[in-house]
Amino acid sequence: MQVDIRVPVGLPIPEVADFIARCEDAGFDAKGKALNISILPTLLISALGVMKDVNKAVSIDFKIPGDLVYILGETYEEGGGVAPRVDAQKNNKVYRALAKVIAKDLVASAISVGRGGFGVALAKSAMAGNLGVAVDLTKLPGAVLADGAALFSESQGRIIVSIAPENRESFEQAMLGNSFALIGKVAKNNLEIIGRSRKPVVNLATAAALSAYRAPLKDY
DSSP states (O other): OOOOOHHHHTOOOOSOOEEEOOEEEEEEOTTSOEEEEEEOOEEEOOOOOOOSOGGGOOOSSOOSTTOEEEEESOEESOOTTOOOOOOHHHHHHHHHHHHHHHHTTOOSEEEEOOTTHHHHHHHHHHHHHTOEEEEEGGGOSEEOOSHHHHHHOOOTTOEEEEEOGGGHHHHHHHTTTSOEEEEEEEESSEEEEEOTTSSEEEEEEHHHHHHHHHGGGTTO
């Protein structure tokens, strides 16, 4: 399926695009044996945006324990070989609503849910802020039957944001008409994700997650 995102989102991207030709590079397998790593011909489209006020930039790191954590967008069982669907018009509506609340200084942190899914994005924001987070998978909008799918689905157009509790009413009012949900709070030092059995499916110290994240490149 081919989707032209430019039109519904309003991106002025020309037809000209970057192209990465097939190339090979030296690499190693798990046992240290040399091998060639090939990259298939890949189409790469580049785009630039202009930020009028750099002070409005929002980083991915959670800021303060007790801040409220929301998910924008819907989660479906899209992963493990199931290609995510893209609803460009719905996503664009969420993005524009988010841009407005950011402009009003209502958002403390924001991170898009991409490769690895919800669980990975959540861990990145926790590790970046050296804080924890406690969320409930049953609160995710959409249609997901299994905890694993909820954690690792790569449904498109989703964003995890945190806000100060005092901004809750203004934030929720501004997001009306979009799919979003309050899913938890920023914590001090632990990643806790509650599943459908009402028991934690993830219960991990943020420091341990950060150590594992850094381990593959610890000698570089």
